[in-house]
Amino acid sequence: MPEPAPAHKLPWSVLVVIHTPALEVLLIERADAPGFWQSVTGSRDHPDEAFEATAVREVAEETGLDARAPGHVLSDWGLENVYxxxxxWRHRYAPGVTHNTEHLFGLCVPAPRPVRLSPREHRDQCWLPWQQAMERCFSSSNAEAIGWLPRLGGLRRQ
Incomplete structure (x- = not known):
């Protein structure tokens, strides 16, 4: 039987930059903050949930994509942001929690495709060249992660 979810969000999350071999990047617009474009993000469900498992779960929940499907390559970039x-959004976390640690992944998919958004989380989607995606992100850490794509994503595509 799975553990019950914690009462508050945990301050450990993932950021998954979904991209194509041509470095086109999927951005999704937050439903609760129109104009805030981002990559897939999400917190661990439990303290012992592995970051990779969190990444696979969040990609499925937010886009309907299976990160382990044939032709998809999920790469742990070995980078973290603390912000x-x-x-x-602090009310979602335990009292006194002010910072989050975010672990970065890339997910290379063969080509741009429409995704199935969770309407309570996101309202729109677009695929952009990586430079334009960087400019559109509201989060500086998300923009920086996309900026790593030509080096990390390009090296780890298979």
């Missing part, structure tokens, strides 16, 4: 949680 201050935006004040408007």
């Amino acid at each position: 201050e949680i935006y004040p408007q």
Whole structure:
């Protein structure tokens, strides 16, 4: 039987940059913050959930894509960001939690495709060349992660 979910979000999350071999990047627009475009993100469900498992789960929940499907390559970039949680979202975390640690992954898919968004989380999607995706992201850490794509994503595609 799975553990019950914690009462508060855990301050350990993943950021998954979904991209094609041509370095086109999927961005999704937050439903609760129109104009805030981002990659797939999400917190661990439990303290012992592996970051890779979190990445696979969040990609499925937010886009309907299977990160382990044939032709898809999920890469752990071995990078982490520690950032201050935006004040408007701190109520989701335990009292006193102000920072989150985010683990970075890339997911290479063969070509741009429409994805199935979770309407309570996201309202729109687009595929953009990596430079344009960097410019559109509201989060500087997300933009920086996309900036790593030509080096990390290009080296790890198979």
